[in-house]
Structure formats: C-alpha cells, structure tokens
Amino acid sequence: MALWVLPIPIGAYVFLEKKYIYIYTAYILLMVGFVTFLNEILTIHTPLSFNKPDISDALVGSANIIIVMLLLYYNDKIKSAKIIIEFEEYKNSDVVDFTMQDNKNYNTEAPKDNVPACDKDIDKYIEIFRNVKNVVEEQLCFKDADFTISHLSHMIKINNLYITKAIKLCGYSSFCHYINFCRIQYVKKLINENDLSKVTLMYIYTSSGFISQSTFNRVFKQVEGITPTEYIYNLQKNIS
Template sequence: MTADKEFMDKSVDALKRKLISQYVYLMSGILLAYSLVFYFIIKDIFFAACTLTYAVTMFYTFMVIRKSYNIKFLVHLYISYAPLFAGFVMLDFWKFSAATAMWLLPVPLGAHIFLPKKYIYIYTLYILLIIVAVSVLTKFFVFDYFALDDVKVIVASDTFVGVSNIAVFALLLYYNEKIRKVEIEGNILTKLGFSEQQEMSAMPEEEAVEKEKAGFGNLENTEKYNLLFNEIRDIVEDKAYYKDVGFTISQLSNILKSNNLYISKAIKLNGFSNFSHYLNTCRIENVKKLLQENDISKVTLMYIYTESGFSNQSTFNRVFKQIEGVTPSEYLSNLNIGE
C-alpha cells in the first residue's frame, strides 16, 4: 500500500469516526426530545420511559467505547437494532399516520456511507420487511399503547419526526460528501503518484530530491500536502514531540506512515525551509511562551530551553538569533522594557 493510500484511509477513517460521534450526540438529543413529546404531548409514560432509556443507553455506551471501536461492527449493530425500536413505536402510530416510517429512511444512506455496496440492498430490504410486518400486524391486532384521537397531537408528532429526520439526513449527506471527496482525491493522487514513486525509488536520493523540487509548484497536490501538514502539526506541536531533543524526520515518517520526501514538501509548502527549521521554530515559540509565563528570576534559562527541546545553550542561542533576529538576552531586555 502506498503512502498516499494509507494517508487517504486514515483521513476517511477519521471522518467516519467524527460522523459517528456527531450522529450519536444528535440522535441522543432527538430521542431525549422525543421522550418529552411522549410525556407532555402524547401523555404516554411508558413510551417516554422507553425512548429515554434508549437515548441514555446509546449515549452512555458510545462514551464507554468511543476511544476504541470497530467502525463496521458498530454500524452493523446500530442499523440492525435501531429499526427494530422504530418498528416498535410504529405499531401504535401506524393506524393514524405512516410518518413514523421516516425513522427508517436514513438506514440505507448510513449503509452507503459506512459499508460495502451489497449492504445498501440488504438493509433496504430489512427496513421494507419491518414496514410490511408493522402493516400486517396492525391489520390483525390492536396496539392500544395510547389513544391518538387528537389530530393536533398526530400533527405535532409527525412534524417532530420530519424535522428530526431532516437534521439526520443533513448530517449524513454533509459527511458523505466530505468522505467521497477525500476518497476521490486520494484515488486520483494514488494513481498519479504510483508511477512517480516507482520512478523515484529507482533514482539516487539527490536526483529524487531534485525531482520533488521540480514538482513543488504542482497545485493538484496542494490539498494533499496541507492535510499531511495538519497531521504533522498534530504530532510535532499538539503532542509536543518538538520537546524531544533527538526527534527526527524519520521518526515522524514512521508515526505518520508517510515518507521523508512528502513530509519535507508539506513543511516547505507551509513556509518553513526544512524539517529542522520547523522543529526549531516550534521550540523557540515554546521558549517565548515560557519566558512570558515565568519569572526569569525564579527559573533558570537552562530549564526553559531544555524544556523546549534544546540540548545545550550554544545551540539554543544560535537558533534563537537565527529565528528571532536577536539574542535571548536582548529578547529578555525588550520583554522587560515592554512590561
């Protein structure tokens, strides 16, 4: 698998996990509101309790597993049992209004986003069977969970169901577009980059670097390198890897499952001359932050620069002067004057 393909898969996986979390939050809120509709408008304590329990269980379960779960397993599990609960609710509403069937409509779209194509047909058939079962059961049996003899109550319920499902569809469609865009761009870049990677892998390193420089201005790949730089920044800055004195571009490459040339290019596209320049800029920014946050009379300069990833003062002084244009002592003097 190429670095481009791995990067695309990671990006798609991240989008899918973000969609799942936002869907859980949205659906939990919708079900909580629906339980209030049951309690205050439809005036049925039993269904209010059932809906509230379902909402709390879904939200709590996701909170427990949110850091580690298999996407496909979770999606299969949810779109298997969620339509059953919807069918249970539909049994009583069906003789007054079929609008509750709208709860089932996002299922095929969810299958389309998360699962292989065959499952779209399988789960579409599944929800059709539930609708048929509800229709048949309500013809032969009377499900008087509660009396819906007030037209206003039915209209209020149908309106709530409609608005809720529009919100769910909007969320699913928004992320579906983002995921497909990443997949399409990734496939194109993988096809474009495969022959290039083969060619570059056969070249001497110096020649490969020159080829990278020659293609530096290709705007087709700008988005790819911007996405890569976001991941670089997450590792180096947000997770503070810059504080590691011995941190190298090869270590970063292993963490990101990318390669040194791509990482170097992403860094250059974002205004830095090379990996060392980027790393040292992060370190100097942290030094400045610590100088502003601490009383220099109570902490040593050595503590500040070692805490920021510099191994010795001579290197720190040289890098500070290169990036800031002044020595650390001059910077401190200006900082004290400004105060």
Template sequence: MASIFSREINHISDRIFVFWLVLVLLAELTFFLSSQNLFEDFHWVYEFACGSHVLHGTVFYFYVLSLVNPTFQFKKKDLLHVIPFAVYMGYKTTTKSLGLVDCLEEGGCSHSDNIYAVISVYMKFLIIIAYVGSAYSIVWKIKKDNQFKQINPYGVKWIFSIGNGVLILLATVFTIRILDSLEINFVIDQVMLINIIVSVFVISFVYMYTKYAYIFAHPFENVAAAETEGFKKLDDYLEQEEEQYNEICAYIEEHQLFKDGDLTLRKLSSKINIPEHTISQLINRVTDRSYSDFINAYRINFFIEQIEQNAHEDQTLLYLAYECGFNSKSSFNRVFKQFHEITPTEYIKSRGSN
C-alpha cells in the first residue's frame, strides 16, 4: 500500500487494489488471533475480520471490471453487491443470538463441527466462488476477444495471472476444508497452512505489482484511445509510436543511462518526460521485452563492446559488470546467461579460442 501511495493514483483500479490489501490485512489478523489463542479475548474483532473474507470475491470481481473497462465508475446499484456480505453476517449473528452456535466454547466458528457453523463456512465459499467465477469469465472473454492484440499485453498478462492465482488459491483452501470435513487431516495446523498459502500468494502478486511499473498502466489503452487524441489512422499511430520509441533509445544511448544500476522506469520517465506506462508499452510492442530486459540488453551489449576492446585484460569482470550498470556479480552472470546461454567467462574463453 505504501508503494502505491508513493505515487499519484490516477485510476480506480489502484484504489480497489489498495482496498483489497486492506482485506488481506484483516485476513492476516484472523490468522494471528487464531494462532495466538486470542480468539476469546477479541471475539467480535475476530468474527468481523473472518466475515470480511466474503468480500474478497466481490473486490476481485470489481478489480477485474475496473481493469478491462477504461470508463468504469462505481454506481449506486453497485451497492447491491454488499447484500451477500450482509446476508452472511446476518446469518452468523442470528444463529449465535438464537444459541444455535457458541463460537466461544467451540474455539471459533471456523473450526467448529456445529452444523450451523459448517453452513456458514460453505456460505462464505459459495459467495466467493460465485464472484470469482464471474470475474474469471470476464478474464476469459478478454483472452478470446478480437481486440486482444491491441491491448497492452502486460496488462492482460497481469489480469490473467491474478485470475489464475485466485482460482488456484481458492481451490487449494477449499480442498483443505473438504478434506478436513471428511476427517482426512494431513496437517497438524490447518489454519497455519492456509495462512502460509495465502501469504505466499499475496507476497508474489504484490511483488509483481510493485516491481513492474507497466502493471500500473491501464491495459486497454489501444488504437481507439489513440484515435481520440488525434490519430485518425492506424498507420499514423504506429509511426508516432515508432518515433517515440526511437527517441527513448536515442536518449538512453546518448547519455548511457543504462550504466545507472538504479535506472527505474520512473527515473527514466522523469528524465525523458514521457509517461511510465507509455515507455513500457512502447518497449513491449516494439521489442517484445519487459523494461528490465530492455535495459539489460543495453548493459550486456556494452559489456561485449568492452570485451571486444580487451578491457577485461586490465579490469576484473566484476568491475566491468558494475560499469555496465549491474549491481552484483550474480545478477550480471544470470542476465548474461539469459541472453547468450553461457556465462561471461565462457564467452571470453570462446572468443579467445576463435
């Protein structure tokens, strides 16, 4: 959340993503209270936080909508989507007030064998599954749509990846619950296992979200959007796109910006005065590479130029790696092998043998 708030939030999808992270914090709170046996001391906090899990499906649904629809805005009728959560909380409150469920005595409703508590667990899953299924149907529609080729491919990859991730996460947790209800206990601490699974999921996707700035770009900035800005023909748009790409390359080469080991997309954007999402889209469409691979290609080529000039005879490979913009020997070796399928040392030896 801090990473997202550190920049200007322009699109509603970012706000929805922040709210989703808030829900994740509430989920982690339930795991913490359960693992520390604090359920009884913070009973209502636990129950509300546990009930908020229902909203994950709803938020995921609206997150996908906000990504695929450039004009998406919340309307009053969208408040109807709060009803499933209200019904779920109403059911839990009613069963407790009637004495049908006593979560305090049973160590938490999520762990209870009480039939009414079990129903509440499956109500939660059904609500989440309904929303995730609806959102995933939108994801598949995007994948099959004829406009797919005009969409920012990284934006679509993000939508498709997070859609697959949510499905896998939900299926895994649901399977654990089913096995538990069948008294097939293959783990000692079910809550801890689910906590680990959720945490790995969250860390993975938040890492992707914050590492790659192209995720921030709206995935549907396509030719139609360009036409509204004055490009009447596709050829004109592509020509303008190529000019911008060449401008980016010329500036990087002239100032050798790739030598900066901390050359983030944001830093390059500020130097060249071109929006981050525009740079990332241009690089991907022209080179079919990510921003990091694009910059690393410059660094590797510069290293090879130094080797051609026999710079390695006077300097260590680590020194040359730093000169090229790499921050460590391991990252240098990894990237070089990614581009040439051999290590820098092997490359130098093969050059000597030739």
C-alpha cells in the first residue's frame, strides 16, 4: 500500500497549494500507520503461494516511477506557463518596452519595485536578455552571417537554453527570428541613411548579415509584411 500512495504528496506539490502538501503527507502517514497497525492485530493466514514475492511488486514500483516522472514533467510545464503568463502581464504593464520600432532600442531598464514579487525568474530572464541585447545589438554581432547561439552563449557565459527562453519571453519565436529581426532593422537604418543611387541594395543586406538576396527578401517580407522594393518605393514616395 505504501508504494501506491507515495505519489500523492508529490501530486499535491505539483497541482495544489503548499498547505495541501502537508495535509496529504500527514494523511498518507496516518493511513500507512493505521494499516500497519491493523495488519499487526489482525493476522490473516494465507497460502504460502500468496506470501512468495511475485511480479506484482515490480509492477507497482515501475508504475510509481512512471507516475512520479509524469508529475515532475507537468510540474515543469506548469511552472513555465506561469512564468510566461506573469512575464506577459509584466510587459503589458508598460513598465518595460520590449518592442523595437523605427530603429529605436529596447528599454529594459525597469524599477525593481514594479516587478511582481511572486516571480523571481522574470528578473533573471530580463537580465539575460539585457546581456544578449548588449552583444547582439550594441556590438552589432548580428552583422556576422555565421553568428550562432553557441557563439553568443560562449560570449556571455550563459547556457543556450536560458538564452532561448529569455528571447522567447521577449516575443521572438527563436534565436534566428530575433537575429533576423535585428538585421532587418539595420537594413532599414542603412536605407534611410544612404543615397540608394550611390549604394546598392546588395551592399546594404550583406552589411547587415544576409548572404543571399533570396533569403534577405524572404525575411524582410516576413518581418515587415512587404518586399524591400515596396518598402523603398513607399519611403521615396513619402519623401517626395
């Protein structure tokens, strides 16, 4: 019996409040103690064949291991979902501006008093993204066509998984998405600052980290919703 009820306190830890962990733990201990006491005072003689160890003990142990692993897996899922929800609420509170519009930099400086007290992880991921931003944007590492998340991880001494999570919590689907977004913003900056009659578009997109024009055109449309040609045409039309 003890093996079957073992996962209950773990389940309480995953799905319920902390006080229920103590309640269910005490309940299980009482149940085990009560059954043990009954077993001592109510001795039942059974055939020898029933007293021999059989495969049922192994099955019970295996089932409990599987249950515990599932509970721990869903605990991690629930925790990640809570972080994302709280991070979204934090972003929507206007304390931090995570959107880069018209070549303006992110503002990740936020008063500590406004950070939700229940979420210590938010501060950690904001700090990670601050480090990422410093390397990728301030040092213009996105201009390197061969720049990867492994290079970034080595530079800031932070695990790839933490970097990826910080980037995703800031609204990007992946490291590649974030890098391409930075490159497109830089392309727009160069287009705005240069005379296109003297500077080729190829020079602009290669200077921003793109190797081929097809990739550049595809990414530009994904980010801006229009082609580079349409963007340039609209820009020149507004100027004239």
